[in-house]
Amino acid sequence: MANSKRISAIILIIVIATFLLSWIIKAFNLEGSPNNTGLWFSIRDAFFITIAAFLTLAIFSFLYKDNPYYKFAEHLFVGISAAYWMCVGFWSTLIGNLVPNISSSLSTFFRVPYKGLHFTYFVPLILGIILLMRLSSKRGWISRWALAWIVGTTSGLNLIRYLRTDFISQVSNTFIPLLVDWKGVGPFFSHFSLSSTGQFAMTLSNWVIFIGVFCGLIYFFFSKEHKGIFGTASRVGIWVLMITFGASFGYTVMGRVSLLVGRLTYLFRDWLGLIS
Amino acid sequence: MKKQVPLTITFIVGVVLILSVFFPPVETWGEDFSLFFDIIAVFAFFLGGGNLIRVHTERIAKKKKDWGFSIITILGFLIMLAAGLFKLWNPGDISADVAATGSLFQLLYDWMFNPLGATMYSLLAFYVASASYRAFRAKNRDATILLIAAFIILLGRTPLGMYATGWIPESFSVLQIPNLAIWVMTSPNLAGQRAIMIGIALGVVAMSLRLILGVERTYLGMDID
Amino acid sequence: MDCTGKSQKYTYIAILTLFLSLLLIISSANAVNSEVLVEDTTSAFIPNAPTYVTATDYKYDRGESAIVKWQLSSDDNSTGKITGYEIFRSEADADNFVSIGVVLPGENSFRDKSTENGVSYIYGVVTLYNGRTSQMVLSEPITPGTEIVNWNLLNLFIIGLLIAGSVIFFITHAKRGKKLFIRKIAGLEAIDEAIGRATEMGRPILFIPGINDMDDVQTIAGITLLGRVAKVVADYDIKINMPVARSIVMTVGRETIKEAYVSAGRPDAYSDDMVHYITDEQFGYVAAVDGIMVREKPATCFYLGAFFAESLILAETGNSVGAIQIAGTAMPAQLPFFVAACDYTLIGEELFAASAYLSNEPKQLGSLKGQDVGKFMAMMAIALGVFGATIAEAWGGSFFIWLDEFMHRLFTITN
């Protein structure tokens, strides 16, 4: 047990030493660079750049195994992000919308245009305070009144919007002709081509969309046994869904990789200065 | 009493917001109810912060596992909160943008919040790679179709696809990998996503209806015990 | 074909006829208010002002916008002499005309979006040709007002009524104890087989209900399926391990498993630490679950609930310890990884159907059937619409052109 404590102490010393070293080198580096903004700012910016780099490495250390440095960085992140959202929300919506409608003295103090006293704005104020009562386990049940307003608004807004744009519009988007600028069988084969903007590609595309949507809906249809024609249609449906998942898979891999490229660019360029 | 009042609030708010679409005079009410929802949403941020403080102070008080790191969470939280609420180092006056350049709030965002958040998610690139090597198998027909489609997209979404199949003449240009990737996205993917979207839309309509009419109450029953 | 099947067929036919008859009423309502403007073309002479300017209150809003229409200036032809039209507005009594918009040649209408409800306005339109303007032609004064009902949204209201009506109908139908038919869910068999494997190999089952709280429908469905797994676990005394990321999910999970043990007549075999809380934080939770998987080497892993980026890490570790993995989630972004890495995946609504099938709860069953009516409507409409569009495009024929137009107007919301 003792020597593992000693190893972690050594690691800690090495980390702090490299941190100070990197800070000093970065400070000189910034001081020497053409657009330096004075000694104090170089030291401060060098400190911040090094902090950001060490926090990045602390999170990457999770890849080796869960360790105290990762826990430090992760706990710091949880604390900072909670406070960040609180502050921006406070200034933008509480001061920006609530205060101008309930008190003129506060409005002048915060320099926001006073809109006159609107009693209806006390409804969200009271419900908001009630929501905070959830923190006390004894009188927590009253917080459900505020939760009710949130659930009511979300449901009321979602019901019509999803029905209109995700159901009705998607159905009308699928009213597509299965024979694109059709001039008869002769012309269709006479200038037949596989070019991506050709008539064949467009027609095939419309067929795939129609069959894909129709069979996809059959796959998610639960009121009829998937046997016979219905069974084959639902199997075609699952094949189309598999292509859809394949596409999402490809895009997700692309997305995750570019996040890593972004972080490594920071480390190589802003911190180590290996690339311009 | 404990259940009746919330159910009526949900019913009234839900119905007013639905009517505000169909009856223009009710639209003003719809705007106000949405605005009140936005203000309550900020109190929900405060609830999140309060919860965080409660959990971590409790962990420190009871010396639970990793209680030392809870101090870091609380410290980070308080420093950021002070920087934001008092607009420390903020060039402007009290009504200035909380994230104005040069303010401590913006510095902490740029140099701590941003690297931590970005790096946390960039870990996934490593996990995607290791999962690709160890877990993604063409075990059955469905998984095979999935992996083939993924290949076309992965190749088509990078210049590699163009170099590999750039030579194919225009009259067969559908077979060029980048065009094939575009076709996969705008036909089968579009059809599959649309079928899923219609399914989810009907699910949202049904669930919203159950919540407004009070048939669905699990969000209420959560903390009775 | 039991009797419920036959009565179900009648309900569909009833809904369908209701659906079609109501549609006829709507289409006539829409056809009435689309005016047709006659274009007049006179001989070209020195460019002059547009003629016959009219302003009308924009229908179905709170008096916040008006439509200005005019007939094109007689020289607005392909020679391109004029560069456009400018629209002015002034309050009826005061004579202060202010420009509110410029449109390109060939356009004959403009929508003024910022009028005050109840104030009366006069609109003027002039023809522009490179800087100079013709004299202004005025419209009659109009006062934009609020309409009570927005009739443009009648089709949205009807379709919404049909879907909401069928959901409510089936929920009340189920509440009155009537049996509602749901097809066999292949996923449930896969779950039973996976549990069977755990009993053969005598190794534990790992159950993960997602990382969201009980307010997420997917977590509720996950807990319902836990009920089925717990029943078999209680009967054959298999070790179950359920690490959770939310304290409320822990309490509900414990109740579900305890109930299964009690109904299997072995309340003493149940212990609370089968279900244990780890942390709310996404990656911290996944790291801990990975540790459990590697140590205990479960025979079967269940991932049923709401998952985010961590689905990838779970499925990969489960694969590496050689467990059979059954996943189920409605998160579109995570389905590809579960499908590629797990043995069976309940895709989106299948998770909810399985939960409704098992729980036989009226609200879940009824809403599932109501959604099926919605899907049935969507399928019929798409078939009709595509049929009409294809024939109208390829061969024409007045009926098909009308059908194509009618379906488009019915399923397009203009406000």
Add this chain to the structure above:
Amino acid sequence: MTNIGLIISFLVIGVGLLWLFILALKGREVDRRIIFIFIGLAVSVPLLFRISFSEKATPIVRDVFYKIENLPEGSNILLSYDYGPSMAPEVEPMSNAFLRHALAKNHKVFIMCLWATGQSLIATAIDSIIKREFPEKINGVDYINIGFKAGGQGVLNVIITDFRKMYLTDVDGVNLDSVPIFKGIKSLKDMDLLISIGGGFPGVKEWILFAGAPGNIPTAGGSAAVAAPLLYPYYPKQMVGLLGGIKGAAEYESELKKVYPQFANMPTPGIAMMGPQTLAHLVVMAFIVIGNIAFFVNRRRKP
């Protein structure tokens, strides 16, 4: 420089893949951390040697570009920064490209966000792009930053009919009634184009559901790659076009440089990231192939 880099990259990656392939064939379990090092190298090497490829815009990206390009000068364009640090590397090149394009076309740019973290991102964008590259643009006349409001779809449901009910001032506390750019702007319906940049919730989908479709306002999107496939059903009717992931950003940047010579030497982070991105894709594909070959070989070996 770059072609040496290309050779070294392919060498490093090729040798590594071969070694992993042999291990897999022997059915040897490969520790997850070795693969981590491998993908780390596969991204770092091309980054250090600055390998980049040329890009050509695909239709779904071109539609957004030429929608902004063909709008008459001085049109109203709304940019919404709906993302945070977890998506910034992917979508920040898009928001910078949109900002440069709109300002180069002298459109009026209204900037807001539905994510709290957007407020810091906008402050950085205004400093690094508007103030530095477009010094002649005046705050409150050519562009305005109205910042964050909490509530997501709740915000959209208000500003679709009445901006001033939700936004009384801009982000610096200046009353909107006294700002020239907001004269005559009553609601979102006065915007000629809405562009939402993001990929989470609230994001492009919420802008289409709660603003673009009900208000009949043209809406375009710039989304993280994860969310792009889910938005295709809206294209082209409910969504003018979409930039999906870093590839979308790179395509838009290449179109911008082609049409606007003044941007010849502007930073193009999107194109710069496509080099390592391409090689990483290659490695992931190779992993899948190797993994599956080993899977089938081992399955045949065991009964």
